[in-house]
Amino acid sequence: MGANDRKRWNEKHAANHGDDAPSKFLEEVLASRAWLIPPGRALDVATGKGRNAIYLASKKFRVDAVDISAAALQEARKTALAKGQAVNFIEADLEHADLPRGSYDLVINFNFLDRGLIAHMKKALKPGGHIVFETYLIDQREIGHPKNPAYLLGHNELLDLFRDFRVLYYREGKFADGGDGAYKAGLLAQKT
Ligand SMILES: C[S@@+](CC[C@H](N)C(=O)[O-])C[C@H]1O[C@@H](n2cnc3c(N)ncnc32)[C@H](O)[C@@H]1O
Numbered sequence: 001m002g003a004n005d006r007k008r009w010n011e012k013h014a015a016n017h018g019d020d021a022p023s024k025f026l027e028e029v030l031a032s033r034a035w036l037i038p039p040g041r042a043l044d045v046a047t048g049k050g051r052n053a054i055y056l057a058s059k060k061f062r063v064d065a066v067d068i069s070a071a072a073l074q075e076a077r078k079t080a081l082a083k084g085q086a087v088n089f090i091e092a093d094l095e096h097a098d099l100p101r102g103s104y105d106l107v108i109n110f111n112f113l114d115r116g117l118i119a120h121m122k123k124a125l126k127p128g129g130h131i132v133f134e135t136y137l138i139d140q141r142e143i144g145h146p147k148n149p150a151y152l153l154g155h156n157e158l159l160d161l162f163r164d165f166r167v168l169y170y171r172e173g174k175f176a177d178g179g180d181g182a183y184k185a186g187l188l189a190q191k192t
Pocket of ligand 1: 005009010045046047048049050051052066067068069072092093094095109110111112
């Protein structure tokens, strides 16, 4: 990753003025466990246009939200302002980012897969902190994007990646979540 990746994502974001509704999976996981995951300090990795970071801010989390794309973050800042929510948006390449250790109560990762980053995300959580992670499964390439296996989870892979955490909820399969349906794996896990 690096300059090419930044350019590619800036072009994608500039061309696509997508939906700013938060992830259904995130909404459901938090709504059904509000008592377990009270507002605190949160990190949204690869925030894109900030839909999930802004949602967390509306639920009283103090949110840092990182993305490589300046174009995406510009829109994210506008949306946050329009919705009256404060989010600390940070432009950085997560491949080289130095995440603060033991700092967050909640880390979220949506529609993004950098296997090398997962150990850093785990370290960034406080003991007892939670992670909500959802991204595409290998089956997705049969019906849409992404197609590159580097960005697709194998069956049970997300579960295996969090074996050292307490997995509180896991699902994989094809889910509509308000759209046409996509193959995804999703997990809620706690750092022990
Ligand atoms: C499919 S979008 C997902 C955005 C957001 N998580 C969501 O679900 O709406 C993937 C995001 O990853 C970002 N990204 C890709 N490579 C990155 C990197 N190396 N460092 C930081 N962000 C990166 C892109 O700019 C893009 O916004």
